[in-house]
Amino acid sequence: MDWDEYPWLRPVAEELAGLKWVADLDLGPGVEAYHVSDGTDDAVLAWRDSGTSVVDLSGLVGPAVRVVGMETGTLYAENNPAAVEVLVEPVLATERGAACLPPAGYCVSLPNSSGSPALMGWSGVPSVALNNLVLEVGGAPALQFGIFYYGSQRVAIPFGNGLRCVGGQLFRLPVVQTDAQGVAQHALDLENPPQPEGEIEPGSTWNFQFWFRDPPAGGAGFDLSDGLTVPFCP
Numbered sequence: 001m002d003w004d005e006y007p008w009l010r011p012v013a014e015e016l017a018g019l020k021w022v023a024d025l026d027l028g029p030g031v032e033a034y035h036v037s038d039g040t041d042d043a044v045l046a047w048r049d050s051g052t053s054v055v056d057l058s059g060l061v062g063p064a065v066r067v068v069g070m071e072t073g074t075l076y077a078e079n080n081p082a083a084v085e086v087l088v089e090p091v092l093a094t095e096r097g098a099a100c101l102p103p104a105g106y107c108v109s110l111p112n113s114s115g116s117p118a119l120m121g122w123s124g125v126p127s128v129a130l131n132n133l134v135l136e137v138g139g140a141p142a143l144q145f146g147i148f149y150y151g152s153q154r155v156a157i158p159f160g161n162g163l164r165c166v167g168g169q170l171f172r173l174p175v176v177q178t179d180a181q182g183v184a185q186h187a188l189d190l191e192n193p194p195q196p197e198g199e200i201e202p203g204s205t206w207n208f209q210f211w212f213r214d215p216p217a218g219g220a221g222f223d224l225s226d227g228l229t230v231p232f233c234p
Contacts (some may be wrong), residue, residue: 012073015092019043027055031086035060043094045070046086057093058082062202064098064233067091100126100233107156107165107209107227113216114141114182118225120210126232128202131190135173137210137225140182146212148173148186150198154207154227160220165227166207171198178212202234 018038025033025044031053033046042061047070057065058081067077070090077085084093103126109117116139124132135148153167171194178184193199200206210225217223 012068012070015068015070015073015094015096019045025060027086028053031055033086038096041095043092043096044084045090045092046084047090048086048088050088052088053086054083055086056082057084061093062095062098062234064100065093065095066098067093095234098233101231102126103228103230105226105228106154106207108163109139109224109226110162112139112141112161112212112214112223114139116182118182118210118212118223120208120225120228122228122230126230127234128190128200128232129234131188133190133230134185134187135208135210135228136183136185137178137212138181138183140178140184140210140212140223140225141214141216142178142180142182144178144213145175146178146184146210147175148208148210150206150208152206154229159224160211160222161214161217162224164209164224166209169197171195184210184212200232202232205229205231 019036022035022037025035027033030048036043044057061081065081103122111117118137118140121136123134126133149170149172151166151168151170155167157164173186176184176186190200208228214223215221
């Protein structure tokens with residue numbers, strides 16, 4: 001192939017490289033669709049004779065996909081396999097190269113004895129395969145013990161001197177201590193969950209929070225950060 005003469009075909013060819021037919025798919029009236037795979041990542045190739053429609057591919061591909069036009073190489077969308085728009089131009093919804101959605105904060109942390117609220121953060125990527133996500137908290141009291149913990153539900157329940165933002169069955173991570181700046185972190189090890197029921201799998205979403213001792217604040221003597229919702233991708 002002369003890529004200088006047909007440069008727009010190169011990204012299309014790269015997207016299709018290594019993909020093989022797995023099965024014909026029925027995604028509704030007027031939609032021609034095929035499940036394809038390179039043996040590691042799955043994809044769906046689909047088009048319509050006319051008009052557009054939105055299809056749910058979440059049962060066929062992972063929680064993060066790219067949707068690429070097969071005539072132009074145009075990137076139409078990312079990260080939403082449950083609502084992929086099928087066009088007259090054939091589109092490929094592929095797991096390959098799809099970015100993971102970032103974690104997002106929620107709930108409220110009240111000011112603690114440091115004078116500030118304790119806020120959750122992170123580094124790394126919420127990818128189960130990469131297994132490099134690090135939970136972080138800042139704004140907590142200095143040199144105090146605490147734990148990161150997680151659960152499946154988001155709540156807002158008064159607890160101690162603050163709010164518990166995580167509900168459902170709770171899974172505690174090892175005890176850590178804040179440093180002189182009130183910062184603490186914990187590197188998740190997705191291969192060794194605290195309990196079997198707390199195993200984190202691709203496509204699952206978990207909510208995290210930091211509980212910490214705070215005797216100088218009085219009251220209950222402990223407080224909590226805000227919450228962090230983490231959608232895990234492959």
